[in-house]
Amino acid sequence: MDVRYGFVVPYADAREFSELAALGERHGWDGIFTWEAVFGVDAWVSLSAAAMTTEAIRLGTLLTPVPRIKPWDLASRVGTVDRLSNGRVILGAGLGALHEGWTAFEADEGRRTRAEKLDEGLAIYDGLLKGQPFTYAGKHYSAKPTDFMLPAPPVQQPRPPVWVVGAQVVGRARQPSLTRAARWDGLLPQIINPAARDKPTTPETLAQIVGLTRAEREKAGLPWEGYDVILEADSYGEFVKTHPMDPEVWSQAGVTWWIESWWSLERGKEGLAELRRRVEAAPPLRATRRRQTAPG
Numbered sequence: 001m002d003v004r005y006g007f008v009v010p011y012a013d014a015r016e017f018s019e020l021a022a023l024g025e026r027h028g029w030d031g032i033f034t035w036e037a038v039f040g041v042d043a044w045v046s047l048s049a050a051a052m053t054t055e056a057i058r059l060g061t062l063l064t065p066v067p068r069i070k071p072w073d074l075a076s077r078v079g080t081v082d083r084l085s086n087g088r089v090i091l092g093a094g095l096g097a098l099h100e101g102w103t104a105f106e107a108d109e110g111r112r113t114r115a116e117k118l119d120e121g122l123a124i125y126d127g128l129l130k131g132q133p134f135t136y137a138g139k140h141y142s143a144k145p146t147d148f149m150l151p152a153p154p155v156q157q158p159r160p161p162v163w164v165v166g167a168q169v170v171g172r173a174r175q176p177s178l179t180r181a182a183r184w185d186g187l188l189p190q191i192i193n194p195a196a197r198d199k200p201t202t203p204e205t206l207a208q209i210v211g212l213t214r215a216e217r218e219k220a221g222l223p224w225e226g227y228d229v230i231l232e233a234d235s236y237g238e239f240v241k242t243h244p245m246d247p248e249v250w251s252q253a254g255v256t257w258w259i260e261s262w263w264s265l266e267r268g269k270e271g272l273a274e275l276r277r278r279v280e281a282a283p284p285l286r287a288t289r290r291r292q293t294a295p296g
Contacts, residue, residue, distance in 0.1 A: 003247045005283035006031030007260040008062050008232075009275065011267040014046040020279060021050035024057055027282045031058035033092065033259065036065060038102045044077040051085035058088050062232070062259065063165065063188065065096020067117035068106060071124035071141055079129055079154045087155030092188060093122060094165035116140060119180065122162060129159035161185035163230060167192050168209045175212055182216035186228030186257075189213075199232055202243070203253035206231070210254035229254045232261040235284040245284075258283070 006029060009017055021032045032050065036043040047059045059081065066074065074091075082089040095114045096102065109117075120138040127134040131153060133145035154160055166181030167190040181187045189200050189209045200206035206229075214224050231250055233239050250258065262278065265271040 003251050003255055004030035004058075004257045005260070006033055006058065006060075006257060007279065008033045008035070008262065010035075010263050010265055011271065012046070012275075013041055014049045016272065017041075017046040018049035018053045020275065021057055021059065022053040023276065023279050025054045027280055029057060029279065029283060031060060031090070031257070031259070033060045033062040033090075035063060036061055036069075038065075038068065038105055040101075044081055047081045047089065048084055051081055051088070054085075054088075056088075058090055059085055060090030060163075061092045062261070063092035063094045063096075063163075065102075066093045066121040066125075067095060067109075067114040068102070069121065071121040072128060072143070074121065075125045075128040076151070078125070078160050079151055082154040082156055082160045083152060085155075087160075089156070089160045090163060090186075091125075091160060092163045093118070093184075094188065113140075115176075122164075122184070125162075126159060129154050161228070163188050163228060165190060166209070166213055167197070168212060169193075175216075178209065178213050179216050182213045182222070183220060185226075186230060187213050188230050188232070203249050206250070206255070207253040214254075228256045230257045230259055231255045232259050234261055234264070236260075236262065236278060237264055260284075 007024065009020055009032065012020060017034060024032050034043045034046050043061055043064070050059050064074070078089055078091050095111070095118055098108055117140050120141045124136050124141055124143055127136055127143065132147060132150065134143060135145055136143040162184040163186030164181040164184045165177065165188045167177040168175055169177070170191065170193040187210070189206060191198055191200060191205065191209070200209060210229055217224055217227065233243065235245070247258065262275065265275055
């Protein structure tokens with residue numbers, strides 16, 4: 001399976017983000033991603049701007065902290081950008097990482113409550129974008145059927161895809177986070193052990209998480225074909241010193257998307273210039289693969 005390549009923009013205003021999206025499209029990237037701040041540049045405004053300057057590149061979030069957003073607001077935003085982009089939006093979803101930029105405005109409700117809100121929020125997102133009549137009654141949210149000023153259906157049917165954080169908790173038999181991710185359209189894999197939370201460090205550890213997720217999809221009667229597995233990497237940082245840079249190795253482990261996550265770039269003009277340089281250089285592994293397979 002061919003791996004698709006995307007990149008996360010760590011810092012940019014909406015105009016800069018749309019320019020980077022157009023630049024990425026011209027240089028062979030498959031996707032551009034932003035992240036949602038509690039207070040800051042609005043991710044969906046940036047994605048809307050990018051939808052107007054591009055035609056093919058996928059547009060998404062890495063990620064959206066679903067528990068802090070009302071599900072109908074989320075469905076409205078994603079549906080709007082999906083129609084605007086003619087069906088190119090991807091929702092990256094998770095509990096969200098607690099940090100000062102969040103707790104400065106909203107108290108931590110606790111991991112259990114956030115997990116409940118994540119599940120309920122995605123269920124309502126799914127139901128609203130699939131169309132009316134829709135009814136939902138949960139612990140935190142509810143929805144009743146309505147025909148008031150309904151939007152057009154999203155271009156992607158039955159709704160825009162959702163990639164969900166799935167964490168393997170080392171030493172536990174039950175893996176509720178992976179079970180959740182398996183019910184949606186893609187896996188953002190993590191590993192939780194007594195020492196820390198981290199991304200998979202080798203193709204072998206990733207393959208193990210993929211195997212567990214695939215088993216959960218099979219239990220639920222869901223197909224594996226078309227399901228995405230996302231690797232967050234950095235071809236310019238420490239990642240290249242400890243991880244294989246052969247796309248075939250990661251593809252065999254289950255990866256379908258390699259996303260450059262350049263969080264170490266400094267904010268400001270110099271960081272933005274370096275970001276443009278990297279985007280113009282094209283996806284590193286795709287360029288390497290072309291050189292390896294070129295005749296002669």
